[in-house]
Amino acid sequence: MYTKVLTFFVLIVTKHTQGQDVTCEFPCELRGRTLSIIDGTDTTVGVWTFTNDGVTSSYTVTSGSNSTDLLTCYQRIERFLIFRVNNDNEFLCYLFDYTPGMTPISFTFGIGDKRSTNDVCTFCDPQGSFKPFLAKESGQTPTGPDNLPCGTVSYCSDEYQCGANDTLPEGCPPTTIATTTETSTEPTTESTTEAITQPTKRCHKRRKHH
Template identity: 30%
Template sequence: MVTGQFSPLTLPWYRFMVSVTIGMTEFPCQFPCPWHNKTFDFYSSVKTTFTWRFNADGQTLFWRDSRDISQYIRKCHQITERFLILRDGDSHNFRCYPIYYNPEIPLEFVIGGGNFFHSINQTGEFTDLCEFCKEPRYKRILSATGPPSNSTLSLDCTRPSGCSPPGKVCNTSDTIPKACPTTATPTITADPKTKKSHCGKKKHTRQ
């Protein structure tokens, strides 16, 4: 009998533990609420020619270079920790962006980019981001309100938890805050004295 060695294939619990080493995942995902219906310019040391225009549906954006008349759709495929995975339309092409987003400055955030990858027939979430979310090749500030208030291109961390350097590994508790307003439907109790007066009235729904 050989001791001190084992095969992962003979230990189902081992495979399960590996699958949960990455932090919280949202799939399918929605962009943070303040970004919806907003156009963000890219800044390095100066304003660049690139923009992201987030649609009102919260799930798609249009990428554009002002030097090109075309614009390209990208979809929110997955958010894991502070890593945003976008899909290029309905293609097999994906991109991983580490994000630093402070909800107190909702129309300004930092991204790292350059991680483009290809995955055929991907319909579900990615469970291992270490292969795709490498140390970003560039960093940019995105702002929807003109020149950014903070010119520091800091991401704090650039690799998903459970991955190894190069790059600073994030914590499993790191997230991209949604900052979405909470809406509660008010409870209305009808007055028995006036209940009959409301019968038969046409209900109007605001579109």
């Protein structure tokens, strides 16, 4: 228990040191999922794998460059997630059109331009090249992405604003493990081992006199 608390404390301190929002997590339903990325021509152009920690994911482009980026959740604002790319000082803004409870999981999202600044209004804006893609669980039949519902954070522009109350689902709730201590009513018996010493008699031999 002490180790878990210490690990959690170190994680919070590390995130604060890096300027990362400690509450930044992608939606709980995405944990452990691998999604195919489909463009407007119904072509699979990438694979997005989400880890179980709720914070990191890997995005692999399967067309063209065939490269993989590690995406770490850096900041969560309304329906936007800002990811740090490969633990460097580069950031990507993702716009999600996501509804919880989908089976199979399928949602449209847009990716802004990669920037060396994490200022929200600089690269989470309607001019940020938010080309729509479709994320869908592997093995499902692709159907091209829908148009994105809006284009910027509610306080960043006079146009294309998303609603301030239009937010992504929260991450997984903390896991609480209840422990029950049972009191035994059975009588306690103690086992005592006693050393039993038998008296020994000296062997006296009678000497015969002739």
